[in-house]
Amino acid sequence: MNFEDRVREFLSQHNVAPEAATGEQLMQALTSALRQMQFDAPKTQGKRKLYYFSAEFLVGRLLRANLINLGLVDRAEALLQGWGTTLAEVEDCEPEPSLGNGGLGRLAACFMDSIASLGLPGDGVGLNYHYGLFRQDLSQGYQLEEPNPWIERESWLCSTPFTFDVPFAFGNLRAKLFDIEVPGYKNGVVNRLHLFDVENPAPAPEHGISFNKNDIEHCLTSFLYPDDSDEAGRLLRVYQEYFMVCAGAQLILHEMDEAGHPLDQLDKFVAVHINDTHPSMVIPELIRQLVARGVSVDRAVEIVENTCAYTNHTILAEALETWPIDFISRVAPQLVPIIQDLDRRARLRTQNEKLAILDKNNVVHMAHMDVHFCCKVNGVAALHTKILEESEMHGFYQLYPDKFNNKTNGITFRRWLMGCNPDLANLITQTIGDSWIKDASQLERLLDHVNDENLLNALDAIKTSNKKRLAAWLEKKEGVQIDTNAVFDVQIKRLHQYKRQQMNALYAIWKYLDIKNGHIPSRPLVMFFAAKAAPAYILAKDIIHVLLCLSKLIANDPAVSPWLKIVVIENYNVTVAEHLIPAANISEQISLASKEASGTGNMKMMANGALTLGTQDGANVEIVNLVGKENAYEFGRTSEEVIKLYATNGYHPTDFWKGSDIERLIDFIVSPEMLAIGQSESLTRVYKDLLSHDWFMTLLDIEDYIKTKEQCLADFEDRHAWIKKTLINIAHAGFFSSDRTIAEYNRDIWHLV
Ligand code: GPQ
Numbered sequence: 001m002n003f004e005d006r007v008r009e010f011l012s013q014h015n016v017a018p019e020a021a022t023g024e025q026l027m028q029a030l031t032s033a034l035r036q037m038q039f040d041a042p043k044t045q046g047k048r049k050l051y052y053f054s055a056e057f058l059v060g061r062l063l064r065a066n067l068i069n070l071g072l073v074d075r076a077e078a079l080l081q082g083w084g085t086t087l088a089e090v091e092d093c094e095p096e097p098s099l100g101n102g103g104l105g106r107l108a109a110c111f112m113d114s115i116a117s118l119g120l121p122g123d124g125v126g127l128n129y130h131y132g133l134f135r136q137d138l139s140q141g142y143q144l145e146e147p148n149p150w151i152e153r154e155s156w157l158c159s160t161p162f163t164f165d166v167p168f169a170f171g172n173l174r175a176k177l178f179d180i181e182v183p184g185y186k187n188g189v190v191n192r193l194h195l196f197d198v199e200n201p202a203p204a205p206e207h208g209i210s211f212n213k214n215d216i217e218h219c220l221t222s223f224l225y226p227d228d229s230d231e232a233g234r235l236l237r238v239y240q241e242y243f244m245v246c247a248g249a250q251l252i253l254h255e256m257d258e259a260g261h262p263l264d265q266l267d268k269f270v271a272v273h274i275n276d277t278h279p280s281m282v283i284p285e286l287i288r289q290l291v292a293r294g295v296s297v298d299r300a301v302e303i304v305e306n307t308c309a310y311t312n313h314t315i316l317a318e319a320l321e322t323w324p325i326d327f328i329s330r331v332a333p334q335l336v337p338i339i340q341d342l343d344r345r346a347r348l349r350t351q352n353e354k355l356a357i358l359d360k361n362n363v364v365h366m367a368h369m370d371v372h373f374c375c376k377v378n379g380v381a382a383l384h385t386k387i388l389e390e391s392e393m394h395g396f397y398q399l400y401p402d403k404f405n406n407k408t409n410g411i412t413f414r415r416w417l418m419g420c421n422p423d424l425a426n427l428i429t430q431t432i433g434d435s436w437i438k439d440a441s442q443l444e445r446l447l448d449h450v451n452d453e454n455l456l457n458a459l460d461a462i463k464t465s466n467k468k469r470l471a472a473w474l475e476k477k478e479g480v481q482i483d484t485n486a487v488f489d490v491q492i493k494r495l496h497q498y499k500r501q502q503m504n505a506l507y508a509i510w511k512y513l514d515i516k517n518g519h520i521p522s523r524p525l526v527m528f529f530a531a532k533a534a535p536a537y538i539l540a541k542d543i544i545h546v547l548l549c550l551s552k553l554i555a556n557d558p559a560v561s562p563w564l565k566i567v568v569i570e571n572y573n574v575t576v577a578e579h580l581i582p583a584a585n586i587s588e589q590i591s592l593a594s595k596e597a598s599g600t601g602n603m604k605m606m607a608n609g610a611l612t613l614g615t616q617d618g619a620n621v622e623i624v625n626l627v628g629k630e631n632a633y634e635f636g637r638t639s640e641e642v643i644k645l646y647a648t649n650g651y652h653p654t655d656f657w658k659g660s661d662i663e664r665l666i667d668f669i670v671s672p673e674m675l676a677i678g679q680s681e682s683l684t685r686v687y688k689d690l691l692s693h694d695w696f697m698t699l700l701d702i703e704d705y706i707k708t709k710e711q712c713l714a715d716f717e718d719r720h721a722w723i724k725k726t727l728i729n730i731a732h733a734g735f736f737s738s739d740r741t742i743a744e745y746n747r748d749i750w751h752l753v
Contacts, residue, residue, distance in 0.1 A: 058100025
């Protein structure tokens with residue numbers, strides 16, 4: 001049965017006349033039709049099969065993405081048009097699963113798309129969080145967290161007959177397997193995202209995201225990373241991690257059995273990827289299961305080391321997981337002797353106490369276990385890998401130089417260009433043909449057209465129409481009105497001090513005061529922010545509050561509001577990003593150099609014709625290398641300078657604000673105007689932190705930032721030169737295709753085909 005017939009059949013089974021169907025019903029009909037069609041696809045074959053373990057898969061809405069990959073967008077549009085609606089309207093009814101925090105989870109989702117699109121055999125393994133991370137509510141002027149349920153009767157989840165018993169200290173808990181199918185781009189391939197769930201999940205909490213963290217049996221898969229500020233929260237996280245890897249390892253061995261492969265040859269047939277340390281217990285767990293099935297311990301350790309590879313995503317110490325061995329013995333005591341044995345084996349390889357798995361306090365360093373017992377270890381951008389090798393993991397690098405390698409992150413252009421910016425995708429295809437869709441390096445051929453006036457005008461027109469579309473969407477969603485003639489300046493990412501949204505807030509204050517002083521800009525500026533803060537991260541929530549207060553203060557000031565606007569968009573997620581990115585003029589990538597491992601929003605905005613205003617951090621460095629300094633706005637201290645400042649305790653915020661112009665920007669945070677709008681306690685915390693700690697060195701770069709941003713805004717007025725720069729950025733964005741990244745993982749690490 002073809003696609004259209006399946007959609008019609010679904011509707012008729014539900015007694016709905018297509019013309020009378022609601023958006024919701026049409027969305028369900030399309031979802032169901034696509035799901036059935038994918039079921040029919042044959043599985044991919046290769047020498048080895050990849051299992052990509054990740055606690056997060058931030059997949060985003062899947063209707064359009066799946067239609068694109070199956071080549072059905074035009075047919076879906078035609079069908080819906082006949083019934084008086086559009087794909088855009090229908091997809092607006094699709095709930096977005098929030099199965100990730102940010103970049104790490106979104107990367108895993110882009111990777112799934114590329115693995116399938118390259119025709120590689122590789123499935124994801126994760127958890128089916130019912131209420132996701134949380135839904136952010138900003139209506140009160142600060143962040144409130146609510147559950148984000150997404151599983152409906154017609155969701156993308158397919159139930160499977162598979163269940164696996166997970167042996168916890170308190171008894172067995174059954175893991176039930178659900179799959180989300182992942183089609184490759186027009187190649188007939190369908191891989192799977194395996195999400196494990198408990199059998200009897202708890203209902204959503206009535207208010208907020210608190211629940212009984214001791215009720216493991218029902219709540220294990222309720223939320224992603226529940227609040228870990230207390231012990232019950234941290235233990236629950238260990239339960240989640242073990243549940244995922246134990247069930248995942250059983251699935252792997254089951255598929256080995258099905259294929260008739262002997263278990264002691266696991267490394268010949270399987271590659272396991274450990275996405276950050278959350279799935280690291282898969283190492284001792286695989287060893288445990290292999291030994292239980294008759295493989296010798298020595299051989300089990302050897303094949304697991306050959307099978308597993310690990311990606312590090314940060315050098316921030318607080319994000320590198322460590323678990324007291326006591327926690328592991330309370331959750332899965334069977335792993336304790338295995339981890340102790342791995343620690344003993346690691347100590348035979350090195351005398352260096354700092355590289356041990358278990359430290360003197362009996363705490364397990366997950367990343368250390370990964371480096372010792374994985375065949376490969378990679379960072380996610382050239383600078384990040386260099387910092388791992390030369391400082392953060394230098395001892396490990398000396399011990400295992402051949403394990404370390406770099407894999408600069410990437411994004412899928414199917415979603416982040418064809419899906420979110422179809423007009424630009426079509427313009428590119430008209431200009432250079434469509435080969436870029438399967439080989440993004442072809443985008444460089446746009447460089448042959450940098451002086452084509454018609455093309456530059458068309459590019460400009462598309463950006464303008466995307467800005468209008470964003471404005472219309474925001475007006476409907478949040479009731480705000482935006483001048484589309486303004487420069488659209490966009491900072492969208494998790495709220496964290498190292499990402500320095502607070503520095504952008506200080507710029508807004510500077511600009512506000514400058515306009516008040518009579519410096520009227522040549523064009524209005526709209527500053528867009530969207531960010532969730534971790535529920536227990538007080539200062540991050542305070543920074544959101546500062547932004548909301550500034551937004552209100554400026555909007556209420558008729559002398560400034562025609563020229564400056566701050567828009568804080570609630571509940572940042574993949575869908576919000578898809579609306580903002582095609583409309584962005586300036587891409588804010590202003591982390592403290594050395595702290596952002598890579599960034600991927602920077603790549604998405606570049607591909608959509610925004611210019612990067614950024615520090616020499618993460619993948620920004622590679623962006624600027626590709627496009628040239630004249631086509632980006634780089635500022636701030638280098639990672640070497642920053643690393644040295646930390647090493648020598650050389651940064652004191654006082655040196656920067658005392659008696660300088662910066663002081664009045666910081667003072668403004670607790671000015672009478674701001675205190676009239678916001679909460680004193682919250683504003684004061686931000687104010688005091690900037691003056692005293694400022695751990696991520698906001699004041700180190702603020703002056704250079706303001707100066708560079710002003711230059712960037714001035715350059716925007718040379719419209720012709722600016723549009724040419726955006727074209728050069730788009731032309732060089734091909735390097736950041738996740739197809740390139742995945743081809744490198746396959747070539748250097750996985751060897752799947
Ligand atoms: N990242 Cl360790 C996350 O999103 N969550 C995490 O827990 C860790 C890292 C990000 C990182 O901050 C970005 O720089 C990367 O681009 C992204 O991972 C993907 O590698």
